[in-house]
Amino acid sequence: EETGKSGYDHYMLKEIHEQPTALRQCFSGRADALDGTITLEEVGEIPQPDAVQFVACGTSYHAALYGAATLREMGIPAEAYLASEYALSPPPLSLGTLVVGITQSGETADTLAALRDAKSRGVTTLALTNTVNSTAARECDHAVYIRAGPEIGVAATKTFSSQLVGCNLLAEELVEGQLDLRPLIESLRNLPDDVQSILDSSAAEAIVEEYGDSDAYFFIGRGKNVAVALEGALKCKEISYEHAEGFPAGELKHGPLALVTPDTPVFAVVTGDDKRAQKTLGNIKEVQARGAPVIAVTDGESDAAEIADETLEIPETTERAAPVLANVQLQLFSYHLADALGRPIDKPRNLAKSVTVE
Numbered sequence: 001e002e003t004g005k006s007g008y009d010h011y012m013l014k015e016i017h018e019q020p021t022a023l024r025q026c027f028s029g030r031a032d033a034l035d036g037t038i039t040l041e042e043v044g045e046i047p048q049p050d051a052v053q054f055v056a057c058g059t060s061y062h063a064a065l066y067g068a069a070t071l072r073e074m075g076i077p078a079e080a081y082l083a084s085e086y087a088l089s090p091p092p093l094s095l096g097t098l099v100v101g102i103t104q105s106g107e108t109a110d111t112l113a114a115l116r117d118a119k120s121r122g123v124t125t126l127a128l129t130n131t132v133n134s135t136a137a138r139e140c141d142h143a144v145y146i147r148a149g150p151e152i153g154v155a156a157t158k159t160f161s162s163q164l165v166g167c168n169l170l171a172e173e174l175v176e177g178q179l180d181l182r183p184l185i186e187s188l189r190n191l192p193d194d195v196q197s198i199l200d201s202s203a204a205e206a207i208v209e210e211y212g213d214s215d216a217y218f219f220i221g222r223g224k225n226v227a228v229a230l231e232g233a234l235k236c237k238e239i240s241y242e243h244a245e246g247f248p249a250g251e252l253k254h255g256p257l258a259l260v261t262p263d264t265p266v267f268a269v270v271t272g273d274d275k276r277a278q279k280t281l282g283n284i285k286e287v288q289a290r291g292a293p294v295i296a297v298t299d300g301e302s303d304a305a306e307i308a309d310e311t312l313e314i315p316e317t318t319e320r321a322a323p324v325l326a327n328v329q330l331q332l333f334s335y336h337l338a339d340a341l342g343r344p345i346d347k348p349r350n351l352a353k354s355v356t357v358e
């Protein structure tokens with residue numbers, strides 16, 4: 001087992017560090033930077049769907065939120081559903097709907113049940129998965145592999161990053177876009193180096209030293225960064241057992257703000273400098289007014305770093321690639337927090353890598 005960890009203390013840390021390689025593999029041969037084209041041979045024959053419904057659980061559900069937001073921006077109605085809800089309360093769909101199951105293992109019972117329900121209603125199904133020949137890959141009409149390599153740690157890390165890249169490739173392959181894809185392709189191609197620079201310089205451990213005995217940890221973001229906020233909180237609870245919650249930043253004032261105190265650090269994921277970033281700056285001030293320290297996870301394009309108490313920096317990139325980078329900083333925070341607390345990081349209590357019962 002020690003050999004399997006290649007010198008790292010935990011599989012999770014090893015897998016966090018494998019992300020540059022995983023991302024390179026996911027992207028390899030699927031985009032042409034000169035022509036600005038993205039091609040996923042696996043889905044070449046699927047016509048542009050009228051709508052896309054994603055079904056997934058856990059971390060993969062957060063990737064689904066990101067995927068749905070991406071497709072909606074491209075003009076395709078798209079929603080992310082928790083597979084356990086979808087299977088028992090199936091939403092309406094038309095025959096032109098594509099149902100996409102995102103599942104690292106390809107074996108999660110809830111996700112398989114949702115995909116089977118969709119298939120029984122006559123629509124095309126697609127598995128976005130890490131596991132070749134998994135049940136999801138075999139049962140769906142199409143399978144797209146994220147090529148992250150084996151993931152042993154129960155908490156998903158590199159596979160989430162690769163799922164986000166996979167969502168971009170899938171969206172661009174499915175939808176006849178008008179935009180010049182070269183900037184996107186360039187940013188996806190730079191992701192391995194950008195992730196590496198975070199791994200080499202992250203201040204996450206210092207944040208743990210400063211705030212590691214807090215009452216709770218909150219995570220906020222808007223747009224695609226909602227997925228990052230939710231994933232940041234999930235990772236934190238899974239491996240540190242600390243109270244952690246993720247919210248779309250605009251929802252803070254509708255309830256969660258009541259939980260905010262000087263002992264609840266708030267991680268604000270602010271990338272770019274659009275309307276969403278500007279609004280989130282307002283949320284940062286809101287929680288600071290209640291005494292909460294704010295850690296901005298930011299690329300420095302907005303004033304987030306100036307306003308926040310602490311910063312976890314990410315390199316500047318496109319709006320689509322930034323969530324991948326922000327999430328790496330949050331993975332490192334959760335890992336170091338769990339490590340400082342002496343948790344069994346690779347095998348958290350009560351959790352399984354793949355849940356094969358509904």
Ligand code: G6P
Pocket residue numbers: 057058059060102103104105106107108111154155156351352353354355
């Ligand atoms: C379990 C794991 C999670 C994972 C979820 C979905 O709950 O502990 O890390 O996100 O299953 O797994 P899947 O293989 O379908 O992505």
